[in-house]
């Protein structure tokens with residue numbers, strides 16, 4: 001993606017990235033830092049965050065609202081402002097719904113939906129001052145149903161509609177709210193899916209995912225860097241008119257059949 005964006009595009013901007021030790025989050029943190037942003041990186045473990053070019057590394061378990069509040073406070077205390085919040089923390093679960101466990105529901109909804117909401121909620125005063133942006137990584141699974149992934153779909157569908165509601169609510173404050181909906185991305189999450197749910201054949205699991213894409217033999221997974229580039233574009237002034245949107249980056253997976 002070299003040369004796609006002006007080098008100082010985000011100079012003077014403070015961007016808080018969750019899931020920053022993960023595939024998408026780390027690519028977002030790296031790209032935005034390379035474009036001049038001051039990045040505040042948060043994830044479960046401090047060790048994994050240390051490798052990132054971020055001004056602040058904040059370990060936090062975002063399932064707790066109190067931790068979401070502490071992350072926002074720490075970002076403001078350390079950097080003085082927040083221009084954008086990128087919600088990239090996420091977890092996956094799949095399996096037949098008649099065998100679903102309450103703890104799976106709680107974990108997936110708490111990380112994917114509740115944390116995204118409460119981080120957004122607590123960042124509103126700061127984002128009002130900067131006329132900033134909230135961008136949450138949703139998924140194609142927030143738009144179409146994915147057999148065997150009802151809990152994950154519920155979390156991502158929730159993100160999509162939460163985004164629309166927040167966009168309407170926060171527009172008078174000058175805050176934009178966007179959901180980015182990528183298809184499968186080559187990250188630790190995708191490898192975890194294949195290893196955990198592939199029935200001992202992770203490559204077969206991944207191949208079956210690609211069978212759904214309309215590109216046939218050319219079907220492929222997104223790279224985290226491609227997703228990060230979409231994030232940079234959606235945070236940039238070029239996207240001033242984009243709010244409440246669910247931006248599909250999915251090779252047409254959800255376009256029809």
Ligand SMILES: NC(=O)c1ccc[n+]([C@@H]2O[C@H](COP(=O)([O-])OP(=O)(O)OC[C@H]3O[C@@H](n4cnc5c(N)ncnc54)[C@H](O)[C@@H]3O)[C@@H](O)[C@H]2O)c1
Nearest residue numbers: 019021022023024061062089090137139184185187188189
């Ligand atoms: N990988 C895909 O195929 C894909 C496709 C569409 C959407 N997404 C979404 O993109 C986002 C990023 O996913 P990824 O592929 O980079 O996954 P990833 O597993 O590489 O990264 C997710 C990060 O979230 C962090 N996290 C999990 N639980 C947390 C908690 N309780 N508190 C704080 N942090 C926590 C993890 O530690 C991890 O570093 C997620 O919301 C995911 O649902 C992923």
